[in-house]
Amino acid sequence: MPLDPERIRDEFPALKSGAVFFDNPGGTQVPRRVIECMADYLATKNANRGGAFPTSAATDAGIEEARRAAADFLGAALPEEIVFGPNMTTLTFALSRSLAHELQPGDELVVTRLDHDANIAPWVRIAEERRCAIRWVDFDVEDCTLRMEDLEAALSERTRLVAVGYASNAVGTINPVERIVSLAREAGALCFIDAVQYAPHGPIDVQALGCDFMVVSAYKFFGPHIGMLYGRREHLERLAAYKVRPAPDRPPGKWETGTQNHEGIAGALGAIEHLEWLGETFGGEHGERRQGEARGRGRYLAQAMQAVRDYEMGLSRAAIDALSRIPGLRIWGITEPRMIDRRVPTVSFTLEGRTPRQVAEALGERGIYVWDGNYYALAVTERLGLEESGGMVRVGMAHYNTLGEVERLGEAMGQIARGR
Numbered sequence: 001m002p003l004d005p006e007r008i009r010d011e012f013p014a015l016k017s018g019a020v021f022f023d024n025p026g027g028t029q030v031p032r033r034v035i036e037c038m039a040d041y042l043a044t045k046n047a048n049r050g051g052a053f054p055t056s057a058a059t060d061a062g063i064e065e066a067r068r069a070a071a072d073f074l075g076a077a078l079p080e081e082i083v084f085g086p087n088m089t090t091l092t093f094a095l096s097r098s099l100a101h102e103l104q105p106g107d108e109l110v111v112t113r114l115d116h117d118a119n120i121a122p123w124v125r126i127a128e129e130r131r132c133a134i135r136w137v138d139f140d141v142e143d144c145t146l147r148m149e150d151l152e153a154a155l156s157e158r159t160r161l162v163a164v165g166y167a168s169n170a171v172g173t174i175n176p177v178e179r180i181v182s183l184a185r186e187a188g189a190l191c192f193i194d195a196v197q198y199a200p201h202g203p204i205d206v207q208a209l210g211c212d213f214m215v216v217s218a219y220k221f222f223g224p225h226i227g228m229l230y231g232r233r234e235h236l237e238r239l240a241a242y243k244v245r246p247a248p249d250r251p252p253g254k255w256e257t258g259t260q261n262h263e264g265i266a267g268a269l270g271a272i273e274h275l276e277w278l279g280e281t282f283g284g285e286h287g288e289r290r291q292g293e294a295r296g297r298g299r300y301l302a303q304a305m306q307a308v309r310d311y312e313m314g315l316s317r318a319a320i321d322a323l324s325r326i327p328g329l330r331i332w333g334i335t336e337p338r339m340i341d342r343r344v345p346t347v348s349f350t351l352e353g354r355t356p357r358q359v360a361e362a363l364g365e366r367g368i369y370v371w372d373g374n375y376y377a378l379a380v381t382e383r384l385g386l387e388e389s390g391g392m393v394r395v396g397m398a399h400y401n402t403l404g405e406v407e408r409l410g411e412a413m414g415q416i417a418r419g420r
Contacts, residue, residue, distance in 0.1 A: 003282050003311040005402045011274065012400055020368040020405045025169050025346050025375065025396035027219045028200060030271070034223055037270035038263045045266075048259060059262055066269035067252070073272050073301055074214060074230050075205035081236065083229040083255040084265055088196050088215045089118040091229040094255070095213065096122035098239040099190075103160060105131035110154045110162040110189075112137040113379040114146055114173060119163050119194040120379060135159070141384060144171040144333040145342070152183060159189040166198035166214075170377035170394070171333035172316075172346035174198065181211050190235075196220050200398060201312055201344040203305035206230050218264070222398075223271030226264040229255070272301070278399070279304030308399045315397045315406060316345040322410030323395075326417045328352035332384060332392060345397035351417060356390045362416045363393075368409055370395050 009015045011031040021029055045062060047055035067079040076082060085091040103109075109123045109132055127134050135154035138147050146164075155162070162184040167174045177193055184191040190212040195204060200221040206214050214230040236251035243257035279300025320335050329351050334343045351359050356372035363370050373391040374381040381387040395409065 003278070003307055003399060005311075005400060007281075008278070008400050009402075015400060018367060020401075020408060022395045022397060022401070022405070022409065023369040023371055024200070024398040024401075025197060025220070025394060026371050027225075028222045028398055029400070030222055030224070030267070031274045033274055033277075034267045034270035037273075038224060038267040041263045041266035046262070049262075062269070063260070063262065063265050066265045066272075069269050069272040070228050071230075073204070073275070074216070074228075075207050076230050077207055078233055080250075080252050081230055081233050083231065083236070083252045084260050084268075085227045085229060085256070086261070087225065087227040088194065088217045089227075091215055091227050092118055092192075092194075093122045094242065095192075095229065095231070095239075096126050098241055099161065100126040100130055101240060103127075103130040103132050106158060107132045107160045108135050108154075108156060108158045109133070110135045110137060110151065110159060110164075110184075112139065112146060112151075112164055112175075113383050114139045114144065114168050114171075114175070115163070115165045115377070115379065116169050116194060116196070117376045117378050119165055119192070123161065123163050132160070133158075137164075139173075139380075139383065143336070143339075144168065144173050144380075144384075146173070146175050148176065148179070151180065155183060155187040155189070157188070159184070159187045161190045161192060162187075163192045164194070166193055166195040166204075167201070167344045167346075168333075168377065168380065169197040169346065170375055170380040170392070171348050172197075172343040173333060174202075174342050174344060177211070178209055181209050185210065197346065198344060200308075201305075202309040203302045205302075218268040218271055221271055222274055224261075224264040224267035226261050226268055228268070231255075275304045276300050277304075278307065283307040311399055312345045312397060313340050315401060315403065316340055316343060316347065318403055318406045319345065319347050319395060319397065319409065322406060323347065323349055323413060325410070326351070326413050328417055329413065332386075345401075346394065347396075348392040348394045350386065350389075350392055351413075354416065356393045359393045359413075359416060363409075363412055366412045368405075368412055 014029040045058040067082045070082045071079045111120045137151045181191045192213040193211045196217045199216040217227045219225045241254040247257040283303030331349045360372035371394040381391045
């Protein structure tokens with residue numbers, strides 16, 4: 001059965017405020033079970049790890065349960081391939097620091113201008129330190145799709161790493177990551193994928209993709225503010241982690257040195273359980289895939305995310321159609337209806353005569369929450385020539401948003417464009 005947004009909205013306490021939450025690319029709202037998981041942890045299990053007493057043992061068990069769930073969410077072969085951390089940016093900088101030791105002067109790293117700076121700056125920094133070259137891959141300004149011919153030209157026998165986003169957090173483009181991973185492997189390079197923006201919008205299977213590393217952030221898929229790193233076990237075992245001496249020498253512990261955000265990890269488990277509920281309730285038509293270990297977790301994750309993907313494509317079409325009718329408004333990115341499957345429901349635009357901040361403020365006054373600026377995708381706004389004028393307005397939808405809210409956005413933008 002198709003997603004029922006009203007039934008889903010009942011799961012999210014924040015949505016009862018009446019506001020329209022289109023700020024989702026910067027962080028989604030959380031369902032009730034996430035709040036309950038975090039509150040229960042703090043009320044009944046709060047302790048540090050490794051102790052000889054019940055609350056510490058419960059903390060250990062909860063973290064490992066969350067790790068199994070995260071592995072199933074991403075399609076990892078082993079729970080030990082999942083590393084928890086504060087956020088995607090911190091995890092990426094930590095990994096890049098370790099990978100730097102395998103680089104030699106003259107090696108090359110490939111990054112794209114379509115990425116969030118957290119998937120650019122760490123690699124540029126280690127390239128500078130190790131005297132390596134950065135090879136930039138451009139994107140088409142007209143529809144904001146990656147220039148695959150540039151990527152292929154950037155690869156050589158000296159390429160050691162290809163860093164790419166699964167989907168753009170600025171303009172919504174879904175990159176052909178399976179093809180990119182294949183090209184990287186043919187060149188003998190590692191492939192690092194930033195899936196933060198894609199994770200709430202479609203199914204992920206790191207084994208099918210064949211990537212070496214992937215990062216996501218739970219607060220972008222209905223959880224609390226923590227990050228997750230997937231790494232092939234062979235890499236996590238081989239690479240030298242920066243850690244304190246008492247920390248484990250094997251993954252994932254060697255990468256999680258220091259006390260983690262235990263209540264956040266409990267909340268991340270709640271977020272994945274919410275997605276499991278979606279699959280069980282609405283996604284049966286998509287078939288089963290991946291059996292998780294804990295209480296059958298993972299049984300419905302793939303069909304949940306496919307059901308979300310199908311529903312959100314309708315929101316994307318409606319939003320693009322409504323915004324395209326506004327005089328003086330330009331959407332940056334894919335707008336062609338037949339290419340709607342090549343984007344997530346993140347739509348960015350500019351409006352003649354108004355700065356992005358002015359538009360965001362005017363929408364905020366009408367109870368519609370959106371972002372403005374560059375969203376840390378600095379390379380995108382620089383390439384589009386929009387950085388000096390304040391970037392873009394970004395509307396990002398999720399599975400709890402409705403067509404009625406999209407209509408409300410269109411009406412509001414019509415009023416703003418008319419100076420009302």
